[in-house]
Each structure stands twice: as C-alpha cells, then as structure tokens.
Amino acid sequence: MSWLLPSNSSHHFLGLDQPVRIVQGLGSGSQGQVFKVQVGGESLALKWYWPSCLGRDPGLAERLQESIRRGSPNADFLWPLALVRPKAAQRAALGPAGRGFGYLMALRPASYRGAVEHAAGRLTISLQNVLKAAFGLATAFHALHSRGFCYKDVSLGNVFLDAEAGRILIGDNDNVEVSGRGGGAVIGTWGFMAPEVALGLSRPDGGSDLFSLAVLLFYMLTRHDPFKGALERAMPCLDLAARRRLYAEDPVFVFDRRDGRNRPDPIEHAAALLTWPIYPRELQQLFEQTFGAGLRDPGRRSLTGQWRQVLSASLDQRRLCGACGQENFAEPQAASLCWACAAPLPPPARLLGAAGVVSVAAGNEVHAHHFDPLAPEDLAQPLAQVVAHPQRPQLLGLRNLSCHPWTLHLAGGEAITVAPGETGSLAAALQISSPEGQLRVLA
Amino acid sequence: MPFPNVRLASRPLHFIYLCDCSGSMQAEGKIQALNQAIRQSLPGMVAVARENPEARVLVRAVRFADRAAWHIATPTPVEQLQWVDLQAAGVTAMGEALELVAAELRSPPMEARALPPVLVLISDGQPTDDFELGLAALMAQAWARRAVRLAIAMGDDADAEVLQRFIGSEPGRELPAPAAAEAEVPGASGELPRQRRGRSARRPLQASNATTLARYIQWASTAVVGAASSSSSRLISERGAANGADSGADSWAGSWAGGVPLPDLPPTELDPFEDFDPLLEGDSVDHSGSINNLGPLKW
Ligand SMILES: Nc1ncnc2c1ncn2[C@@H]1O[C@H](COP(=O)(O)OP(=O)(O)O)[C@@H](O)[C@H]1O
Ligand SMILES: [Zn+2]
Numbered sequence: 001m002s003w004l005l006p007s008n009s010s011h012h013f014l015g016l017d018q019p020v021r022i023v024q025g026l027g028s029g030s031q032g033q034v035f036k037v038q039v040g041g042e043s044l045a046l047k048w049y050w051p052s053c054l055g056r057d058p059g060l061a062e063r064l065q066e067s068i069r070r071g072s073p074n075a076d077f078l079w080p081l082a083l084v085r086p087k088a089a090q091r092a093a094l095g096p097a098g099r100g101f102g103y104l105m106a107l108r109p110a111s112y113r114g115a116v117e118h119a120a121g122r123l124t125i126s127l128q129n130v131l132k133a134a135f136g137l138a139t140a141f142h143a144l145h146s147r148g149f150c151y152k153d154v155s156l157g158n159v160f161l162d163a164e165a166g167r168i169l170i171g172d173n174d175n176v177e178v179s180g181r182g183g184g185a186v187i188g189t190w191g192f193m194a195p196e197v198a199l200g201l202s203r204p205d206g207g208s209d210l211f212s213l214a215v216l217l218f219y220m221l222t223r224h225d226p227f228k229g230a231l232e233r234a235m236p237c238l239d240l241a242a243r244r245r246l247y248a249e250d251p252v253f254v255f256d257r258r259d260g261r262n263r264p265d266p267i268e269h270a271a272a273l274l275t276w277p278i279y280p281r282e283l284q285q286l287f288e289q290t291f292g293a294g295l296r297d298p299g300r301r302s303l304t305g306q307w308r309q310v311l312s313a314s315l316d317q318r319r320l321c322g323a324c325g326q327e328n329f330a331e332p333q334a335a336s337l338c339w340a341c342a343a344p345l346p347p348p349a350r351l352l353g354a355a356g357v358v359s360v361a362a363g364n365e366v367h368a369h370h371f372d373p374l375a376p377e378d379l380a381q382p383l384a385q386v387v388a389h390p391q392r393p394q395l396l397g398l399r400n401l402s403c404h405p406w407t408l409h410l411a412g413g414e415a416i417t418v419a420p421g422e423t424g425s426l427a428a429a430l431q432i433s434s435p436e437g438q439l440r441v442l443a
Numbered sequence: 444m445p446f447p448n449v450r451l452a453s454r455p456l457h458f459i460y461l462c463d464c465s466g467s468m469q470a471e472g473k474i475q476a477l478n479q480a481i482r483q484s485l486p487g488m489v490a491v492a493r494e495n496p497e498a499r500v501l502v503r504a505v506r507f508a509d510r511a512a513w514h515i516a517t518p519t520p521v522e523q524l525q526w527v528d529l530q531a532a533g534v535t536a537m538g539e540a541l542e543l544v545a546a547e548l549r550s551p552p553m554e555a556r557a558l559p560p561v562l563v564l565i566s567d568g569q570p571t572d573d574f575e576l577g578l579a580a581l582m583a584q585a586w587a588r589r590a591v592r593l594a595i596a597m598g599d600d601a602d603a604e605v606l607q608r609f610i611g612s613e614p615g616r617e618l619p620a621p622a623a624a625e626a627e628v629p630g631a632s633g634e635l636p637r638q639r640r641g642r643s644a645r646r647p648l649q650a651s652n653a654t655t656l657a658r659y660i661q662w663a664s665t666a667v668v669g670a671a672s673s674s675s676s677r678l679i680s681e682r683g684a685a686n687g688a689d690s691g692a693d694s695w696a697g698s699w700a701g702g703v704p705l706p707d708l709p710p711t712e713l714d715p716f717e718d719f720d721p722l723l724e725g726d727s728v729d730h731s732g733s734i735n736n737l738g739p740l741k742w
Contacts, residue, residue: 237557
C-alpha cells in the first residue's frame with residue numbers, strides 16, 4: 001500500500017503548536033487514509049483525505065469545523081478533535097497530499113473490532129453484550145440527534161464493537177452535519193439508506209438516520225439483512241438495479257406481519273429465522289414499525305428513546321435456561337420455552353424497584369433508572385449486579401457496585417449490611433435498601 | 444452463552460483475470476511486472492473481502508498466448524490464493540480466452556445467484572485469433588453482460604479498440620466517443636468537469652510502467668471489488684446514474700460497468716494531479732479562512 005504521508009515524517013500544521021509525527025498507516029478507505037500519529041506525547045489518529053475526495057465535497061472543512069467546535073455528543077464517537085492543514089512552506093514537500101487536509105481524532109483501542117466481524121460470525125459475543133451494544137448505538141444516535149446533527153452514512157463498516165464489554169464506538173464522523181442542511185457528498189450505503197434517500201427524493205437527515213439505525217440494529221441482533229428474503233433470492237444478480245428494487249422501490253421487511261412476500265429462506269437466511277424469536281415482542285415491534293409504516297413515512301419510525309427503553313427492558317428480562325444455560329429474553333410473566341433447547345423456563349425471581357423490574361439471573365444489572373422514573377436509561381454505571389456464588393453456582397446474590405453500604409432485609413426479620421464490593425445473598429432476602437431507593441425481591 | 448453460531452448470508456463474487464502472455468510480454472519486464480502487481484495486490488484484496496462478508500470473493504485467471512488456458516481454473520477464495528508466475532511466449536489468442544470465460548459464465552456452472560462478476564483483461568498487443576467470435580460468445584452470456592469489465596493496456600502497442608470492445612459502450616451509443624464514454628460512469632469520476640481530459644474506467648486503462656500497472660491492479664482488486672459487493676458509501680453524484688441504470692429494460696446490462704458504480708481511479712505516476720488539480724485550488728480559496736482559524740486543542 002502506498003501512503004499519502006510517510007511513516008516517521010514529522011509535520012508542522014497550521015494552528016497546532018506541536019509537530020505531528022506519523023507513526024504508521026492504519027488503513028485506507030474511500031475518502032482517505034488513517035494514520036497513527038504522535039502529538040505532544042499523545043497517540044492519536046489522523047485522517048488525511050484523498051485530494052479527489054475534497055473536490056467532490058467542498059463543504060467538508062466547514063462541516064468538520066462545526067463538529068469540532070460543538071464537541072462530541074457522547075464518549076462513543078471517534079469525533080474530530082482538530083482540523084489540520086500543512087503550512088504553505090511544507091506543502092510542496094508533501095506531494096499530492098500537500099494539497100489536502102485532515103483531522104485528528106482519538107485512536108480506536110485494540111479491544112474494539114469492526115461490527116462486520118460480528119455480522120460475519122468471526123467473533124464471540126454474548127447475547128447480553130449484543131443487546132448492550134445495540135443500546136449503546138441507540139444512545140449514541142440519541143445524543144447526536146439531540147444536538148441537531150445527523151450521521152448519514154450508517155453501516156456496519158463504521159461501527160466498532162468491544163465484545164467483552166458490550167460497548168461500541170462510532171467512527172467515520174466526517175459526514176456528520178446539522179440535520180436538514182443537505183450538504184456533503186455521501187448519501188449512505190446500500191442496504192442502510194432510507195428508501196426516500198435511495199430514491200433521490202431527499203437528502204439524508206435525522207429521519208433517514210432512524211431508518212438506517214434500525215437496519216444497523218437488525219444486523220447486530222440477527223446477523224442478517226432486514227430485506228433479504230424470498231424477493232432477494234429471486235434476483236439472480238444483485239447489481240444496483242436489483243438493490244434499488246429490494247431496498248427502495250419495493251422494500252418488504254422479512255418479518256412484515258401483513259406482507260409475507262419476502263420471508264427468509266430456511267437455509268440461506270437461517271440466521272434471521274434462528275435469532276428473531278430470541279427477542280421480546282416489544283423489541284420486534286420497533287423493527288416492524290420502522291420497516292412497516294416507517295418505510296414511507298419518516299415520522300413513524302421508532303425513535304431513539306423507544307429503542308433505548310425497549311432494549312434496556314429486554315436486558316432486564318434476561319434469564320438463563322436451567323437446562324442449557326442459554327440466555328433468554330422472553331417476558332417473565334408468560335409461560336415460555338427456551339429458544340435454544342425448548343426446555344420450559346420457570347418464572348424468574350425478580351427485583352422490583354420504583355421504576356423498573358430486573359429478573360434475577362447472573363450478569364443482570366441494576367441501574368439508577370430502576371429507582372428513579374425520571375432518570376434516562378443508562379447502562380454505563382451499574383449500581384448492582386446479580387452474581388453466582390463461586391462455589392455454589394445455584395446460589396445467586398446481589399453485588400453492591402455503588403459506593404454506599406446497603407441494608408439487606410431477610411425473611412427472618414434480621415438485617416445485614418452489604419458494603420460496596422460485597423455480595424448479599426438473594427436466597428433469603430426480602431428487600432434491599434440503598435440510598436438510591438428500595439428493591440423488593442419477588443421470588 | 445455466546446450469540447448463536449450464525450453469520451450473514453453471502454453471494455459469490457467471481458473475479459477473473461485474463462492475462463496476455465504472448466512473447467511480447469517478455470520485453471521490458473512486462474510479464475514480471477504483471478506477476479508482481481497481482482501478487483502484491485492480494486493482501487489488499489483479502490482485506491476487502493473480510494470487510495464484505497456478504498460477498499464470497501472467488502478468484503480465477505486465464506492466460507493466453509498461442510492458446511488460451513486456465514491459469515487458475517478453480518474459483519479460489521482470495522485468502523487461499525497463491526499466485527503462480529505467468530510465463531510469456533507465443534502469440535495472442537485473446538478470442539479463445541474470452542470463449543473460455545464465456546463457458547464458465549454460463550449457468551451452470553455459474554451459480555443461480557451471485558454478485559456482478561469482475562473481469563479484468565490485461566494485454567499489450569493485438570489478438571491473433573478470432574477476437575470477434577470470442578467476444579460474441581462472451582457477450583451471449585447474461586453474467587458477462589452484467590459483469591464489471593475492465594481492460595488494462597500495457598504499453599503503447601495494445602489494441603485500444605479491441606479492449607474498448609471488451610469493455611463495451613452503452614447500448615444505443617455504439618461508438619466509444621469520448622463524451623459518451625464519460626457520460627456512462629458518473630460514479631467513476633464524479634459529475635465534475637475534472638474528468639473531461641482525464642481517464643475513465645470505461646476506456647482501457649493505460650499502464651505505461653510497472654508502478655501504474657500495480658496501481659490499476661490494486662484498484663481493480665480492492666476498490667472495484669468493494670463496489671461490486673456494494674459495501675462502499677454512495678455519493679450524491681451517483682444518483683443520476685443509479686436512476687438511469689434501470690430506466691430501460693436492458694439498459695443496465697453491459698453499460699455502466701454492469702450496474703456497478705465504479706470508484707475513483709487511483710492517481711498515476713505520469714500525471715498524479717490530473718484528476719483533482721483545478722478543484723482543490725477552488726477549495727482552498729473558498730475555505731482557507733475557516734480552516735486557518737483553528738480553535739485550541741482539547742488535550
Ligand atoms: N480512529 C481510528 N483509529 C484506528 N483506526 C482507524 C480510525 N479511524 C479509521 N481507522 C481505520 O482506517 C481505515 C479507513 O478509515 P475510514 O474512516 O473507514 O475510511 P473511509 O471513510 O475513507 O472509507 C479503516 O481501516 C479504519 O478501520
Ligand atoms: Zn435451554
């Protein structure tokens with residue numbers, strides 16, 4: 001690969017006091033190349049644009065400036081930190097690259113891998129962490145849209161996933177723009193573009209982002225494309241004309257309740273058929289809404305706040321099959337069978353807070369929003385986690401992850417104190433009192 | 444418990460090199476340059492394939508000299524591909540090479556469902572056999588008409604007209620008049636005037652030296668593969684073409700690179716600025732003020 005900026009070269013850029021040393025090239029994309037760089041003792045990433053790309057997108061520098069000025073919507077974006085352009089005296093030495101510019105952003109930590117790796121089945125991740133990552137995506141878009149921005153180019157290629165932590169990072173933020181301005185050269189990626197954008201009826205905006213977000217979440221949750229079913233199988237060659245029909249002119253969601261023309265194929269689309277039943281009805285409905293009424297009417301697409309609420313409620317419902325150990329998310333009230341082994345799932349014990357209910361299953365977490373009806377769903381700071389006893393895995397307890405001691409009220413009337421970091425057994429507990437509020441234990 | 448052991452559905456993406464191995468390819472190290480360019484391009488091709496799990500990239504190669512033969516006969520997953528050097532000797536049986544490919548693009552052996560194939564023809568001379576017969580056999584196959592067909596001319600003696608016939612021109616515009624050729628692929632160049640004097644992948648790509656050849660091979664095996672698997676971001680400038688692509692029953696077939704918007708060509712050694720020079724000047728005039736006005740850094 002030939003790089004626009006040679007390794008080990010140092011550059012003085014306009015507006016930066018410190019020189020930027022190019023450590024190595026990290027990757028090459030359609031818009032430019034990304035380098036690992038060293039600036040004043042800190043490791044950062046530098047994206048440098050192909051000169052041809054700049055000609056096509058004259059508003060790019062101004063867009064980046066605005067993003068830099070307003071700052072990252074939350075910590076999950078690899079947001080532009082500073083625009084850099086070579087000083088006039090240096091331009092000639094840089095060759096073609098000297099006519100361009102770039103921007104600095106944080107370096108993606110090695111624990112994050114492309115969401116493509118997940119979709120391709122090349123990484124191991126729990127269902128709980130897939131749902132947490134989906135929640136992270138909905139939350140990131142919520143924050144982005146709350147600032148009036150839209151993202152435009154949602155695709156698996158722009159999302160990174162830490163499978164161990166269930167966390168996400170969103171890269172490639174250079175198409176981000178104030179929603180409704182309609183500038184920029186990139187309109188999206190096939191399969192993720194909203195129909196009205198793919199048809200050329202409108203430019204990407206916050207409303208089309210909601211469609212693309214739903215596609216992305218569907219990919220994350222099912223490892224399948226929401227529009228690849230019988231209609232796609234009927235297309236010999238998946239060229240542009242075919243994609244236009246599939247995604248824009250006549251899109252039919254594979255699980256559409258009213259239109260069954262595009263059902264998944266039992267063999268080729270097995271991923272969708274296996275994974276879709278795992279998820280609670282409320283979650284399925286958000287997809288049905290966006291890919292049904294929301295196909296033609298952006299105003300009827302599921303909102304980021306709805307995704308957050310339903311995804312976090314789904315996580316609260318998580319329980320483990322006693323027979324096979326697999327994670328299940330069925331409604332705790334209804335009698336149900338394990339999706340993986342069909343063993344019956346007994347009703348779970350539950351923790352009842354003033355604003356939410358959490359099933360008792362190892363790994364489930366209690367958050368501030370379970371106590372406070374006004375607190376937004378947030379998974380970043382769990383207050384407690386259900387854990388199994390190290391020697392007796394059947395015995396479940398609640399670990400205090402907060403910084404205050406709790407009181408555990410037992411069936412016999414006694415009360416014990418559970419300090420931060422300690423775990424109180426749930427076997428005989430009736431209620432837990434903490435400064436955040438009360439949790440009742442329902443067996 | 445892990446996520447169930449499933450993965451994205453995929454379609455095959457057949458990528459076929461057609462390599463001229465006539466005696467003239469021995470001159471000036473051309474055959475070595477071609478072997479080197481293809482071998483060096485493979486890691487990038489593997490990376491693109493990994494980024495596109497919805498495409499199974501399968502590579503083959505035909506060589507042609509006195510006769511045409513499969514150099515790599517089995518559609519080989521790109522991550523398993525080992526390039527064996529081509530040797531040059533003989534004349535230029537290009538027509539027969541097209542017939543070999545035509546037989547493989549028939550269904551079967553072609554799968555019932557696939558992504559648009561990519562055919563890359565590389566030649567430094569004139570066909571010595573019946574090119575027309577071979578081309579007719581090739582274009583009789585629907586998969587060939589839907590394919591992204593690219594041609595690379597090595598040196599100045601390549602038969603540009605023959606290579607252009609392989610690429611084809613938009614139906615209804617029989618002759619590859621320069622203006623027509625440009626109108627076909629807005630995605631290859633953007634809608635901007637810069638391409639007027641520049642290159643287009645809808646015409647044979649001129650590789651006058653090993654470096655340029657390597658860039659074109661790398662471009663075809665990475666950027667074009669990405670476009671054919673349709674993972675790359677779409678540009679506003681492609682929309683007109685996308686609309687036009689299915690406006691007539693057959694107008695997408697054989698035109699517009701098989702209904703695939705072609706990515707920007709790489710810059711070449713000869714004239715690295717030809718593609719973007721004028722526009723960048725405009726850009727720096729328009730926006731230098733805001734660019735220079737940097738705020739303080741965050742760290
Ligand atoms: N902040 C970053 N840290 C590490 N690698 C990055 C970072 N940003 C991008 N990359 C890598 O650089 C390559 C190209 O970046 P990308 O933004 O996807 O390009 P484009 O938008 O031009 O297609 C990719 O391989 C990507 O993973
Ligand atoms: Zn089970």
